[in-house]
Structures are given as C-alpha cells and as structure tokens.
Amino acid sequence: MNPLPIHSRADCQALDRADALAGLKSQFDLPPGVIYLDGNSLGVLPSATPARVAQVLTQEWGQDLIRSWNSAGWIDMPARVGNKIARLVGARNGELVVADSTSVNLYKVLSAALQIAKQDRPGARWVVSERSNFPTDLYIAQSLCRQHGLELKLVDEPEQLPQSLQDCAVLMLTHVNYRTGRMHDMAALTRSAHAAGALVVWDLAHSAGAVPVDLHAAKADFAVGCGYKYLNGGPGAPAFVWAHPRHAERFWQPLSGWMGHDAPFAFTPDYRPAPGVRRYLCGTPAVIGMAALECGVDTVLAAEPLGGMAALRAKSLALTETFIHLVETRCGTLAATDLGVRLASPRAGALRGSQVSLVLHAPLQHAGYAVVQALIARGVIGDFRAGDSERLSEVPHILRFGFTPLYLSFAEVWDAVEHLHQVLGQQEWQNPKFHQTASVT
Amino acid sequence: MNPLPIHSRADCQALDRADALAGLKSQFDLPPGVIYLDGNSLGVLPSATPARVAQVLTQEWGQDLIRSWNSAGWIDMPARVGNKIARLVGARNGELVVADSTSVNLYKVLSAALQIAKQDRPGARWVVSERSNFPTDLYIAQSLCRQHGLELKLVDEPEQLPQSLQDCAVLMLTHVNYRTGRMHDMAALTRSAHAAGALVVWDLAHSAGAVPVDLHAAKADFAVGCGYKYLNGGPGAPAFVWAHPRHAERFWQPLSGWMGHDAPFAFTPDYRPAPGVRRYLCGTPAVIGMAALECGVDTVLAAEPLGGMAALRAKSLALTETFIHLVETRCGTLAATDLGVRLASPRAGALRGSQVSLVLHAPLQHAGYAVVQALIARGVIGDFRAGDSERLSEVPHILRFGFTPLYLSFAEVWDAVEHLHQVLGQQEWQNPKFHQTASVT
Numbered sequence: 001m002n003p004l005p006i007h008s009r010a011d012c013q014a015l016d017r018a019d020a021l022a023g024l025k026s027q028f029d030l031p032p033g034v035i036y037l038d039g040n041s042l043g044v045l046p047s048a049t050p051a052r053v054a055q056v057l058t059q060e061w062g063q064d065l066i067r068s069w070n071s072a073g074w075i076d077m078p079a080r081v082g083n084k085i086a087r088l089v090g091a092r093n094g095e096l097v098v099a100d101s102t103s104v105n106l107y108k109v110l111s112a113a114l115q116i117a118k119q120d121r122p123g124a125r126w127v128v129s130e131r132s133n134f135p136t137d138l139y140i141a142q143s144l145c146r147q148h149g150l151e152l153k154l155v156d157e158p159e160q161l162p163q164s165l166q167d168c169a170v171l172m173l174t175h176v177n178y179r180t181g182r183m184h185d186m187a188a189l190t191r192s193a194h195a196a197g198a199l200v201v202w203d204l205a206h207s208a209g210a211v212p213v214d215l216h217a218a219k220a221d222f223a224v225g226c227g228y229k230y231l232n233g234g235p236g237a238p239a240f241v242w243a244h245p246r247h248a249e250r251f252w253q254p255l256s257g258w259m260g261h262d263a264p265f266a267f268t269p270d271y272r273p274a275p276g277v278r279r280y281l282c283g284t285p286a287v288i289g290m291a292a293l294e295c296g297v298d299t300v301l302a303a304e305p306l307g308g309m310a311a312l313r314a315k316s317l318a319l320t321e322t323f324i325h326l327v328e329t330r331c332g333t334l335a336a337t338d339l340g341v342r343l344a345s346p347r348a349g350a351l352r353g354s355q356v357s358l359v360l361h362a363p364l365q366h367a368g369y370a371v372v373q374a375l376i377a378r379g380v381i382g383d384f385r386a387g388d389s390e391r392l393s394e395v396p397h398i399l400r401f402g403f404t405p406l407y408l409s410f411a412e413v414w415d416a417v418e419h420l421h422q423v424l425g426q427q428e429w430q431n432p433k434f435h436q437t438a439s440v441t
Numbered sequence: 442m443n444p445l446p447i448h449s450r451a452d453c454q455a456l457d458r459a460d461a462l463a464g465l466k467s468q469f470d471l472p473p474g475v476i477y478l479d480g481n482s483l484g485v486l487p488s489a490t491p492a493r494v495a496q497v498l499t500q501e502w503g504q505d506l507i508r509s510w511n512s513a514g515w516i517d518m519p520a521r522v523g524n525k526i527a528r529l530v531g532a533r534n535g536e537l538v539v540a541d542s543t544s545v546n547l548y549k550v551l552s553a554a555l556q557i558a559k560q561d562r563p564g565a566r567w568v569v570s571e572r573s574n575f576p577t578d579l580y581i582a583q584s585l586c587r588q589h590g591l592e593l594k595l596v597d598e599p600e601q602l603p604q605s606l607q608d609c610a611v612l613m614l615t616h617v618n619y620r621t622g623r624m625h626d627m628a629a630l631t632r633s634a635h636a637a638g639a640l641v642v643w644d645l646a647h648s649a650g651a652v653p654v655d656l657h658a659a660k661a662d663f664a665v666g667c668g669y670k671y672l673n674g675g676p677g678a679p680a681f682v683w684a685h686p687r688h689a690e691r692f693w694q695p696l697s698g699w700m701g702h703d704a705p706f707a708f709t710p711d712y713r714p715a716p717g718v719r720r721y722l723c724g725t726p727a728v729i730g731m732a733a734l735e736c737g738v739d740t741v742l743a744a745e746p747l748g749g750m751a752a753l754r755a756k757s758l759a760l761t762e763t764f765i766h767l768v769e770t771r772c773g774t775l776a777a778t779d780l781g782v783r784l785a786s787p788r789a790g791a792l793r794g795s796q797v798s799l800v801l802h803a804p805l806q807h808a809g810y811a812v813v814q815a816l817i818a819r820g821v822i823g824d825f826r827a828g829d830s831e832r833l834s835e836v837p838h839i840l841r842f843g844f845t846p847l848y849l850s851f852a853e854v855w856d857a858v859e860h861l862h863q864v865l866g867q868q869e870w871q872n873p874k875f876h877q878t879a880s881v882t
Contacts, residue, residue: 031504038507045503050495053729057494061676062486063472065822066479074676101724103698104545131710136699136724139712143697147588154710228725235502235515235728256584257544258577267826269572269595271580283542283577284669287676288494289730381506385708 003318003410004325012322012410020306021315025407027299028232035412035419037382040178040206040355040402043232049295056291077290078259078281084297085231085240088309089204089223090214096242098290099259099281102205102226103136105241108253108280109222110141110172112243113199114148115251117169121197124169126153128161128198132395134178137203141172156394158182161189165196175213176206176353179385179398181345183211183353187218194219199247205229208240209300210316210354210404212309221247227289230354230404232296238289241280248276257282299406315405316354319413320345323356323403326417334425339364341424344398357385358399368397369437370429371420377434378419444759444851445766453763453851461747462756466848468740469673476853476860478823481619481647481796481843484673490736497732518731519700519722525738526672526681529750530645530664531655537683539731540700540722543646543667544577546682549694549721550663551582551613553684554640555589556692558610562638565610567594569602569639573836575619578644582613597835599623602630606637616654617647617794620826620839622786624652624794628659635660640688646670649681650741651757651795651845653750662688668730671795671845673737679730682721689717698723740847756846757795760854761786764797764844767858775866780805782865785839798826799840809838810878811870812861818875819860 003015016022028044030036036044060068069075082097089096099105110127117124127141131154138152145152155164161184165171171193176183186202193200199221207213209230215223221244227237252273258264259281262272273279303312324343333340344357360368372384382402388395401416423429444456457463470488471477477485501509510516523538530537540546551568558565568582572595579593586593596605602625606612612634617624627643634641640662648654650671656664662685668678693714699705700722703713714720744753765784774781785798801809813825823843829836842857864870 029499029503031506034506036506042502042507044506045498050498050503053494053498054491057486057491057675057733058470061483062470062491065472065475065477065485066483066824067817067822068676100541100545101698101727103700103724104541104696107696133710134699135702135705135708135710135712138710139697139699139702142712143693143695147695234498235509236725236730238727239724252584254584254588255545255548256580257542258575258580259544261576261580264576265827267576269574269576269579271576271583283544283680284677286542286679286727286730288733289677289727292498292729376508381508383507386706 003322006322006325009411009414012414015318015410019315021303021311021405022409024302027302028407030407033379035380035416037380037401037403037416039404040229040400041383042235043229043296043404044407046232046295046299048298049234049292052295053288053292056288074285074287077287078285079278081290081294081297082240084294084301085208088213088300089208089225089242090216091242092216095245095277096240097277097281098227098238098240098293099285100239102203102224102239103140104255105224105239105280106137106140106201106203107144108255109201109224109241109243110144110170112247112251112253113170113201113222114144114150116247117199118148121169123167124198125167126151127170127172128153128155128164128168129172130154130158131156132177132179133174134203134205137172137174158184162192165193165198168193168196168198170199170201172201174203174205176211176355178206180357181353181355183351186213186220190218190220206353206355212313215242220244227293227296231293232299233293234289234296236289237293237296238286241277243277243280245276248279253280255282259283259285303406312405316403317349319403319405319408319410320352320354320356321349322410322413323401323417326414327358327420330417330421331424339424341399344396354404355400355402359396360399365392365397367429368399370434371423372399373434374423374428374431375419378423380416380419444763447763447766450852450855453855456759456851460756462744462752462846463850465743468743469848471848474820476821476857478821478842478844478857480845481670481841482824483676484670484737484845485848487673487736487740489739490675490733493736494729494733497729515726515728518728519726520719522731522735522738523681525735525742526649529654529741530649530666530683531657532683533657536686536718537681538718538722539668539679539681539734540726541680543644543665543680544581545696546665546680546721547578547581547642547644548585549696550642550665550682550684551585551611553688553692553694554611554642554663555585555591557688558640559589562610564608565639566608567592568611568613569594569596569605569609570613571595571599572597573618573620574615575644575646578613578615599625603633606634606639609634609637609639611640611642613642615644615646617652617796619647621798622794622796624792627654627661631659631661647794647796653754656683661685668734668737671741672734673740674734675730675737677730678734678737679727682718684718684721686717694721696723700724700726744847753846757844758790760844760846760849760851761793761795761797762790763851763854764842764858767855768799768861771858771862772865780865782840785837795845796841796843800837801840806833806838808870809840811875812864813840814875815864815869815872816860819864821857821860
C-alpha cells in the first residue's frame with residue numbers, strides 16, 4: 001500500500017475508503033474530537049472491555065467467589081492469554097505466559113540468560129545494550145550486572161552493535177526504540193550475537209501488536225513485552241514473557257514464586273520449578289488486569305481474517321509514510337521563518353516501527369513540550385520525551401506520535417498535520433498555559 | 442465481647458442485634474444463600490468496586506486516555522492506596538506502597554534485608570522460617586539463599602524459633618499461619634531476632650485487615666502483604682510493601698525498575714533509587730487492580746469510626762470463639778460414632794488470627810476434601826488444605842474457615858456449624874461427586 005502522493009484531505013479520505021482494515025475501528029470507544037497518536041504509550045479502550053471486566057467483578061468474583069479459580073478458568077489465564085499473544089510474536093502454543101510487569105519479567109529472563117551465559121561462556125564480561133534503550137531495561141540490567149559481576153556496555157548508535165559483541169554474555173535490546181521508533185533487524189542481530197557466543201533478550205514493548213515479529217524465525221532466546229501499548233490492555237496491564245524451549249528449563253528464574261512451582265497447590269515447602277515457561281510465573285495472577293488485557297489482545301487478533309499482522313503493518317507503514325510526507329511538505333519549514341520540524345525516525349519504512357518522532361528546528365528546541373500541549377488542547381494527543389539537556393544535538397527533545405492501524409484513519413493523519421501546522425504557524429506554544437509541566441509528561 | 446455461652450440460633454441472633462459493626466455488611470454484594478468463610482483466601486466484592494472500576498475504564502482510560510496519569514492521579518496510586526493500608530498495619534504516611542505481588546515484594550525486601558545483614562553481620566549463615574510458612578515465601582527465600590550463599594533453616598514448631606536464631610541473618614515469618622491460623626507475637630519475636638543480631642521480615646498476608654498490627658511498635662524491619670484476602674481487593678489484587686525508614690534507603694532492591702527511580706520521567710540511563718519506600722516500586726503500576734484494591738481497603742477503613750481494627754478484632758474473636766464452641770459441642774464427636782472434628786487452630790484467642798482450622802478424626806482423615814465440597818454444595822464456603830501425606834499426624838489435612846467481621850454474622854456461624862453437623866451426620870462426603878478434584882483446591 002503506497003499512499004503517495006497525497007495532495008489533499010480528499011486523497012486521505014480516498015485511502016480510507018480503500019482501507020480493508022477500517023472496520024476494525026468499531027472495536028473501540030474513542031472519545032469524540034480526539035486524534036489519538038499515543039497508542040504507543042497507552043492503547044485505547046476496547047468496547048468489549050467494560051462488560052467483560054464487569055462480568056469478572058460482579059459474576060465471577062462477586063457471585064462465584066473463590067470457586068472461579070476453577071469454574072471461570074482464572075488459574076489458566078496466564079497461559080490462555082499468553083497463547084493469544086504468542087500468535088502475534090511468532091511464539092508457539094505453551095511457550096509464552098502473561099505475568100507481572102515488563103520490568104519484572106525482564107529481570108527473570110535476563111537473570112536466566114546470564115546464568116546460562118556464565119555456564120556456557122565463563123569468560124563473558126558484558127551485557128550489551130543501547131544507551132537510548134528504555135530506561136527501565138537499563139536499570140534492571142544494572143542491577144543484574146552488579147549481582148553477576150558483569151558490566152553494562154551501552155552503545156550510542158545501533159550500527160555499533162555488531163562489533164560490540166566481543167566477550168558479550170547477553171545482548172539486551174528493545175526491538176523498536178521508544179524514542180525514535182527505529183526498529184532493529186531482529187534476525188540479523190540475533191545471528192550476530194549467537195555468532196559471537198552471546199544470547200539475546202528482546203523487549204517487544206513497542207512491537208507486539210505493532211509490527212510483525214517472528215521469535216522462532218529469528219532464533220531469539222528470550223523475550224518480554226508490554227500489555228498496555230499496542231495490545232490495548234489498559235493502564236498498567238500485565239506484561240508477558242517468553243523463553244525459547246531450548247532455554248526454558250535450564251535454570252530457575254530467581255522470582256521463584258508459587259505459581260511457577262510444578263504443583264502450586266501441593267503446598268510443599270521445596271521449590272520445584274514447573275516445566276517450560278510456566279516457571280516464569282511468580283505470584284498470584286492479576287485476574288482483573290488479565291481479563292482486560294485479553295479483550296485488548298482480541299482486538300489485534302480480530303485482524304487475522306483480514307491479513308493479520310502483515311496487513312496491520314502495511315497500513316501502519318502507509319499511515320507513517322503519509323504523516324512524514326505531510327509533515328515535511330507542510331511543516332518542514334514554515335514560510336518566511338526558520339520554524340519547523342525535522343524527522344527523527346528512520347525514513348526507510350523497514351527501519352521504522354509504528355511511530356514517528358519529530359524534532360523542532362533549533363530556535364524552537366525548548367518549545368517541544370509546549371507544542372505537544374498545544375496539540376493536545378486541539379485534541380491531537382501525542383507525547384513529548386525530553387532529550388539530554390547537556391547534549392541536545394545527539395539526544396534532542398522529541399515529539400512522539402504513535403500510529404495504530406487498528407483505529408487510525410488517513411483523514412486523521414491529515415487533520416493532525418493540519419493542527420501541527422497551525423500550532424507552529426500561529427506560535428501557540430508561546431501561550432504560558434502550555435508550559436505548565438505535570439508529573440508525567 | 443464474650444459471646445459464650447450460646448445455646449441456640451436465637452442466642453446468635455441476639456449477638457447480631459448487639460453488634461455495632463453489623464451495618465458494615467451493607468458495603469458488600471454477597472451472593473444469596475452463601476455463608477462465606479473463605480475471606481482469608483479471597484475477600485468478597487465491595488458494592489462500590491464495579492462502579493469505580495467502570496469509571497477507571499470508561500472515563501479515565503476510555504475518555505481521558507494517557508492524560509489520566511496526571512489528571513486522575515494514576516501515578517500517585519501506589520502511594521495513595523499504600524497510605525490507606527499503612528493505617529491498618531501501624532506504618533506511617535509515606536512508608537508503604539502498593540506494587541506487584543506478595544511474592545515479588547518479598548523478593549525485594551528479603552534481598553534488601555540480606556544485603557544489610559551481610560554488611561552488619563558478615564558471619565550470619567541462615568534465613569530462618571517455619572516449615573509451615575506459606576510455600577511461596579519459602580520458595581522466594583530458597584532462591585535468595587542460593588544467591589547469597591546462605592541456607593534456609595526451617596523449624597517445625599513456632600516455639601523453636603527463639604532458640605533458632607544463632608547466626609541468623611533474617612527471620613522471615615508470616616504473622617498468621619495460613620494453615621492453622623496461629624498468630625505469632627510480632628513484638629516478642631522481633632525483639633528476640635534483634636537481640637540475636639538478625640533482621641525480621643513479616644508477611645502480613647493473613648493479618649492486614651484481619652488483626653491489629655503495629656509495625657512500628659514491634660520495631661519490625663520489613664513487611665509485605667496481600668491485597669486480595671482480608672483487604673477485599675479482588676482476585677490477584679496488587680500487594681504491598683513496607684520498609685522501616687531506618688532501612689529503606691540503605692540499599693537498592695534488585696528489581697530496580699523505572700517507577701522506583703528518583704526521577705522516572707527524566708528517562709536517564711543510570712538508575713538512581715528514589716528516596717524512601719518509593720524505590721520498592723518497579724514497573725508501571727497496575728491501575729485497574731489498584732482501583733479495585735482501594736475500594737476494598739476502604740471497606741476496612743469504614744470501621745474506623747466504629748473502633749477500627751480493635752473493634753474488628755473483638756468481633757473476629759467472638760466469631761471464632763462461637764464457631765469453636767459450637768463445633769466442639771455439636772460436631773466434636775457425633776453421637777454413637779467416632780466421627781467428628783478437632784480444633785487445629787490455637788484455642789487461646791491471643792494466638793489465633795481470624796481463621797479456624799479443623800481436622801477430621803482419624804477414620805475420616807481422607808474425607809477432608811469431600812467434606813469441604815459437601816459444605817460448598819450447601820452454600821458454606823470454606824477450603825481444604827492438604828497435609829503431608831507421608832506424615833499426616835504432624836501435618837494433617839485441614840478444613841479451613843476464615844471469619845471476616847466486616848460481613849459475617851453470628852447467625853451465619855450457627856448455620857455453618859449446623860451444615861457441618863449435617864454433612865458429617867448424614868455422611869454426605871461419601872457422595873462420589875464430592876471427590877472430583879479441581880486444579881485449585
């Protein structure tokens with residue numbers, strides 16, 4: 001689907017009429033007047049979720065009470081919802097479970113990977129990652145490096161990764177970068193890491209439900225991911241964890257809670273890990289959160305008869321191509337000023353996730369937060385990610401826009417760019433009310 | 442409140458009329474025809490929960506989307522709900538947060554306690570606990586002992602604890618035992634542990650909202666607890682974690698996720714733990730689960746104008762005294778048979794939590810599961826915890842009954858014992874349908 005050239009809103013509307021996925025939007029309750037370009041941060045509410053959660057609360061919990069662990073299948077939810085997510089990321093049935101948060105799951109798999117690496121490759125000294133990886137991943141890695149007497153080596157540019165793998169125990173990467181939307185070649189990097197004797201842990205936070213992922217084809221070792229972004233699982237939704245079967249049973253993961261026990265209801269005092277990925281469970285599963293997550297995952301699976309992740313990816317690329325094209329032609333540099341924006345995401349679609357990041361031209365660098373607030377006031381919801389104030393040329397402030405093909409239209413892309421054009425052209429960012437910062441930005 | 446003697450259901454009804462807490466039951470939606478004696482496993486649904494969760498879903502998430510992290514205060518929920526729980530366990534404002542599961546939180550605090558112990562007392566060799574502690578606690582301790590080169594020493598009888606503290610790094614106990622309902626003297630054991638140079642980690646899973654707890658008065662070091670039992674937070678509700686201020690900032694806890702960072706939204710690559718207990722947060726908070734938990738905690742706080750935890754404790758003791766008295770007089774030994782039950786919980790109220798456990802007389806030992814199923818079929822919901830089949834005399838099969846003073850009446854206690862009398866007298870456990878086991882028992 002090549003959307004270009006686009007000259008008018010009517011061109012976008014024509015794309016919408018030709019969009020075989022347009023009907024998927026009816027799965028959601030979106031607020032009127034909002035163009036939501038933040039599904040990469042928090043996905044939207046599926047229409048089915050409130051009724052399903054109400055059923056869990058009033059019927060399963062309220063009426064059936066403790067019996068619902070069996071009668072409503074609560075105890076099977078981590079595996080059942082996990083199997084649905086598995087279909088989106090190239091994992092097989094029974095290999096992926098829903099549990100805890102992405103950070104906690106990363107701790108489990110990185111710890112297991114480090115134990116394996118220490119045994120298979122005792123001389124390894126590094127966990128390698130990107131300096132621009134999502135911070136929680138780096139923080140967890142720092143903790144485990146301290147525990148295991150390793151060091152965390154951070155590279156500044158993804159191109160440096162293949163030559164940074166000497167004496168590497170584990171390469172830990174987020175598949176799609178949260179700031180730039182740049183997507184790694186999972187298969188190629190996994191191949192490089194394996195050739196260098198290292199294991200690879202993939203964080204799919206910005207991939208699951210957003211871009212096609214095939215963990216088995218890539219020969220990946222471990223993966224974790226997030227439920228509340230492109231999977232539409234709701235704020236703070238449970239996360240997921242996958243371990244390749246060749247690794248799953250080699251070690252305990254350290255969070256050896258009762259749900260990862262081989263027989264949790266035997267209540268024996270000695271830990272005996274469950275077979276396979278079930279040992280990556282820990283405490284009592286978050287039933288309410290998992291019920292909401294399942295509704296969210298179902299909205300992505302609803303695309304399967306229409307071509308599934310490949311079709312979603314094609315539309316996502318068309319949306320982001322359209323956005324980039326319109327931004328550059330309409331807001332690249334505003335007439336008679338040096339105000340404007342430039343692209344901070346890869347131009348090549350194959351290198352880009354489902355997100356486009358922009359950087360304001362130098363005179364406006366510090367107005368990024370206010371520009372995003374002015375857009376939000378107009379109903380265009382993106383977000384702002386601060387750069388490194390000491391080296392803004394390398395790590396600039398970023399305006400971030402996520403494009404979720406399940407519920408976005410090409411006309412909305414047109415309208416979003418029109419709003420951006422007006423915010424910049426009318427210098428709305430100068431309004432003091434757009435400079436008030438909140439605790440979460 | 443001494444309920445005895447009780448000779449009739451009318452005596453129980455008189456106690457109900459005199460019960461100043463009876464009105465608290467109106468906070469819940471209980472199924473008709475059910476006598477729920479399993480609030481120690483899964484608390485009941487507060488009437489306020491469905492509407493509050495629906496508000497989070499449809500308004501805060503559905504309409505306000507990402508903005509709700511600020512506008513709806515999502516980001517403050519771990520501390521806000523934590524402060525409410527703090528009032529129930531003798532912690533101060535700002536010292537306790539809601540996060541993750543009990544197992545994950547135990548990993549955090551036990552890890553921190555072991556780091557402190559290693560520094561302050563390098564010769565310490567043991568983590569000491571009870572063999573009958575809830576298994577997930579033992580499993581987590583096994584994992585951390587392996588990591589830290591320590592051993593887990595398990596005692597069989599609580600009386601052995603004080604003399605088992607030599608070279609102990611950390612004493613880790615569940616305040617109220619999940620099988621027997623036996624309650625430790627928190628202050629005395631903490632004193633013994635400190636005298637021996639050890640720290641103490643308390644699991645309040647069966648205490649928070651069930652019995653008065655005063656962590657500061659007991660000079661406790663760390664505590665964790667469960668949201669889905671007496672706090673009525675719903676299936677798999679988030680748990681809580683407390684660190685005494687004298688310890689909170691001494692060490693990282695290993696699950697160093699972004700929500701425990703000093704400035705999570707600065708997105709800096711280096712972990713810098715937040716001050717105080719906030720560093721015990723890890724991943725993105727489970728908003729939906731916390732909203733439900735807050736409704737549950739509010740049902741316990743509703744007792745504050747009526748005397749709070751002290752009043753709830755007085756009623757709880759009266760309920761369990763009544764139950765024990767009626768069970769022993771009516772079901773201790775059934776006429777002309779040796780069928781019957783004996784008490785497996787402490788007889789002295791001061792040693793008992795809000796739970797009563799029973800053991801069937803020897804000829805019926807193996808019918809425990811079926812007896813519980815027969816009771817459930819009659820609407821009396823308790824649960825069954827299997828003993829150790831190789832040494833049933835020490836660790837017998839147990840029939841477990843929780844008594845939550847927020848919503849139980851004395852008449853229900855009478856009726857429950859009447860049903861137990863009939864199940865035993867009519868040998869209903871022999872019905873094969875009560876022997877079908879489910880995955881969760």
